[in-house]
Amino acid sequence: MDNPEELEIGFLIELAITGEADWKQYNEVMDRVENEPEIAELYQQALAEHQLLEAALPAAEQELAQEQVREAERLRQLAEKQRLEQKNDLDLGM
Amino acid sequence: MESAQEPKNPKDWISELEGPLTRFAISLGLSSHDAQDAVQDGLIALIRTLEKNPDSIRSPKAYAFTIVRNNANKRFRERTRRNEVEMPEHLPETPDEDDIYQEPVVKQSFQAAYANLSILERDLLNKYYVEKWTYEQIGSELGCSAQNAWKTIKKIISNTLTKEVRKTLTQADPELASELFPH
Numbered sequence: 416m417d418n419p420e421e422l423e424i425g426f427l428i429e430l431a432i433t434g435e436a437d438w439k440q441y442n443e444v445m446d447r448v449e450n451e452p453e454i455a456e457l458y459q460q461a462l463a464e465h466q467l468l469e470a471a472l473p474a475a476e477q478e479l480a481q482e483q484v485r486e487a488e489r490l491r492q493l494a495e496k497q498r499l500e501q502k503n504d505l506d507l508g509m
Numbered sequence: 510m511e512s513a514q515e516p517k518n519p520k521d522w523i524s525e526l527e528g529p530l531t532r533f534a535i536s537l538g539l540s541s542h543d544a545q546d547a548v549q550d551g552l553i554a555l556i557r558t559l560e561k562n563p564d565s566i567r568s569p570k571a572y573a574f575t576i577v578r579n580n581a582n583k584r585f586r587e588r589t590r591r592n593e594v595e596m597p598e599h600l601p602e603t604p605d606e607d608d609i610y611q612e613p614v615v616k617q618s619f620q621a622a623y624a625n626l627s628i629l630e631r632d633l634l635n636k637y638y639v640e641k642w643t644y645e646q647i648g649s650e651l652g653c654s655a656q657n658a659w660k661t662i663k664k665i666i667s668n669t670l671t672k673e674v675r676k677t678l679t680q681a682d683p684e685l686a687s688e689l690f691p692h
Contacts, residue, residue, distance in 0.1 A: 426659050431533070434574025435643045435655075438529065445532050458536070466578075468638045468666070474616070475623040476635060482624070 551577035622673030
């Protein structure tokens with residue numbers, strides 16, 4: 416999607432999908448979707464991508480947060496292990 | 510972005526949105542009867558929320574479109590699963606994105622790509638796809654136009670997420686990769 420016309424219609428399609436388009440933009444997109452197969456294909460791709468991201472992002476964000484918690488716990492356990500090892504070394508007079 | 514002033518009374522949204530929402534639902538592949546049902550359910554949900562908790566909706570119009578899109582897809586999928594309807598020829602059938610995301614290879618590659626995004630990039634994607642900010646609102650936070658906000662988000666998706674997911678999928682499951690990324 417490099418040429419200005421594709422950029423323009425790509426942006427309008429995204430606005431139409433989310434309801435952000437004004438009525439003139441919205442009607443332009445729907446007219447072209449109904450009359451131009453290549454625009455219908457762009458519209459369907461944008462719709463599929465939008466829905467995939469809506470479904471995937473919350474799960475990915477949750478997984479990332481859990482991963483960060485696991486990593487923090489791993490570091491805490493590592494620090495605790497090192498502290499105990501140092502304490503043992505001191506107790507043994509090393 | 511709006512050319513006219515938004516309705517003040519929640520019920521005025523019905524006359525404002527009914528036509529465009531019905532056309533939108535039909536564009537998703539629904540029959541006109543199913544489209545009307547999906548729109549009616551969407552408008553009822555919008556009005557209930559506007560009356561009970563108006564501050565929870567950032568943009569009533571965007572909210573209604575999202576609800577109708579979800580309703581329409583749900584109805585369409587129910588009917589296609591029962592083999593009652595087929596996708597119109599001019600609208601190529603797209604895979605069910607919820608099912609696709611449940612594919613372990615897609616989920617894992619998406620999560621790996623997502624974890625590699627910067628905090629700013631993740632924040633932008635969440636604002637748009639999860640918190641339902643408009644491009645206008647994201648643009649004004651970034652200090653750019655709505656169209657440039659769209660380009661920024663599009664670039665994050667195509668340069669990182671799509672590229673990484675496509676790369677992993679092409680190696681792990683070429684058939685699914687060509688289904689998801691036909692071009």
